[in-house]
Amino acid sequence: MGTPYLEHLNITVLDVDKAVCFLQTAMPQLEVRGGGTGEKCRRWVHIGTDHSYLAIEDRGAQGPGPHQPYIHPGMNHIGFVVDDLDAVAERLRSSGYKEGMSAIDHPHRRRIYFFDDDGNEYEFVEYLSTEASERNDYRL
Numbered sequence: 001m002g003t004p005y006l007e008h009l010n011i012t013v014l015d016v017d018k019a020v021c022f023l024q025t026a027m028p029q030l031e032v033r034g035g036g037t038g039e040k041c042r043r044w045v046h047i048g049t050d051h052s053y054l055a056i057e058d059r060g061a062q063g064p065g066p067h068q069p070y071i072h073p074g075m076n077h078i079g080f081v082v083d084d085l086d087a088v089a090e091r092l093r094s095s096g097y098k099e100g101m102s103a104i105d106h107p108h109r110r111r112i113y114f115f116d117d118d119g120n121e122y123e124f125v126e127y128l129s130t131e132a133s134e135r136n137d138y139r140l
Contacts, residue, residue: 013057013120026122040059088124097115108134
């Protein structure tokens with residue numbers, strides 16, 4: 001058996017199309033792999049690559065729930081590795097998306113955070129080293 005990896009993450013949103021637009025603005029190479037409707041789900045899509053994806057669902061909520069990231073248990077942010085952080089930031093800024101928390105400078109990685117239309121925070125990280133020991137150095 002191979003090394004485990006995260007295949008997908010499932011999130012509920014108010015508007016599937018807006019969520020897809022945010023993700024494809026940040027990472028145009030992501031593709032909608034499939035979608036449909038269900039008994040409990042008004043609409044769903046899987047967006048990602050051949051190996052991993054986000055499952056995005058609209059279950060009919062009329063507004064955000066009571067969860068406050070970094071305060072209540074639940075998701076705080078979703079992280080994606082990207083090749084060109086400046087290009088991601090420019091696309092999201094020029095499309096009007098709100099920036100999230102600031103990242104600490106690190107010699108081997110750069111990060112930026114943005115919120116989607118539902119207030120979900122996404123981290124985008126560009127690694128500046130191929131060495132795992134440098135990429136994963138948490139002492140800084």
